[in-house]
Amino acid sequence: MSIHDWFKRKKLQRETEYTRERLDIPGNLWVKCYKCGQPIYAKDLSANLKICPKCNYHFKLTSAERLVQLFPNNSFKEINASLTSKNFLNFTDTKNYTQRIEDSILKSGLKDAITTGLGKLDEFDVALGIMDFSFMGGSMGSVVGEKFARLVEAAVEKKIPVIVFSTSGGARMQESIMSLMQMAKTSAALGRLRENRLPYISVMTDPTTGGVSASFAMLGDINLAEPGALIGFAGPRVIEQTIRQKLPPGFQRSEFLEEHGMVDMVCDRKILRETLIKMVRFFKD
Numbered sequence: 001m002s003i004h005d006w007f008k009r010k011k012l013q014r015e016t017e018y019t020r021e022r023l024d025i026p027g028n029l030w031v032k033c034y035k036c037g038q039p040i041y042a043k044d045l046s047a048n049l050k051i052c053p054k055c056n057y058h059f060k061l062t063s064a065e066r067l068v069q070l071f072p073n074n075s076f077k078e079i080n081a082s083l084t085s086k087n088f089l090n091f092t093d094t095k096n097y098t099q100r101i102e103d104s105i106l107k108s109g110l111k112d113a114i115t116t117g118l119g120k121l122d123e124f125d126v127a128l129g130i131m132d133f134s135f136m137g138g139s140m141g142s143v144v145g146e147k148f149a150r151l152v153e154a155a156v157e158k159k160i161p162v163i164v165f166s167t168s169g170g171a172r173m174q175e176s177i178m179s180l181m182q183m184a185k186t187s188a189a190l191g192r193l194r195e196n197r198l199p200y201i202s203v204m205t206d207p208t209t210g211g212v213s214a215s216f217a218m219l220g221d222i223n224l225a226e227p228g229a230l231i232g233f234a235g236p237r238v239i240e241q242t243i244r245q246k247l248p249p250g251f252q253r254s255e256f257l258e259e260h261g262m263v264d265m266v267c268d269r270k271i272l273r274e275t276l277i278k279m280v281r282f283f284k285d
């Protein structure tokens with residue numbers, strides 16, 4: 001089998017993975033749960049914050065869906081919305097990176113993998129960032145890092161807390177060192193937030209991996225995680241090969257990390273908003 005065939009096969013597999021949740025019924029009225037395999041009426045799933053009513057599996061949310069859940073009062077105002085990535089290295093893999101960015105913008109309707117802005121969570125002003133996996137796997141390039149840093153700067157200026165929802169496959173390899181630098185930049189920005197004694201709450205959602213988990217996602221004053229989320233730096237296979245040991249069951253899932261002190265609280269999506277409000281209130285008092 002040539003390398004080319006192998007890539008083709010990979011692509012095919014990926015497509016079936018993504019379409020698996022659609023059942024063979026016209027109109028996309030029913031969705032199949034990834035975990036329990038039960039069919040769910042699509043409207044019921046949306047009404048239930050995209051949590052499976054049968055097994056509590058948390059489906060991935062787009063940033064737009066999460067915004068609606070967090071700000072029913074419609075108070076969220078986006079900042080730095082127009083930033084887009086540059087092809088610094090004139091990088092080309094199977095596609096030129098410039099083309100890849102343009103395609104992702106068209107496909108996702110987003111400019112990059114994070115949306116940032118200011119809003120009112122209940123009565124509290126907060127600076128909020130939401131990553132979106134549908135934009136190049138939520139990868140962190142120069143734009144994600146820059147928007148994160150500017151969000152923190154806005155929070156320092158307004159003296160308000162920062163809340164960031166992460167979901168990411170890691171650093172964006174097409175930007176090489178420019179994307180790795182964002183790990184230091186976002187961490188430094190959070191250092192400034194700490195100097196100003198303002199809280200940062202990190203919410204890790206499925207999946208939060210690579211450079212994002214190794215920088216701002218794990219640096220929260222409080223680290224929350226949605227149930228069942230994959231959270232880690234390297235993938236389990238790489239770790240197993242390195243340490244030559246079998247990993248325990250549930251390794252790199254929210255509940256395992258909570259048990260081992262890496263995550264402060266696994267929080268069901270149904271109580272996530274009120275939990276965040278409670279925490280922001282606590283830090284304000």
Ligand SMILES: [Zn+2]
Pocket residue numbers: 033034035036037038052053054055056057
């Ligand atoms: Zn289910």
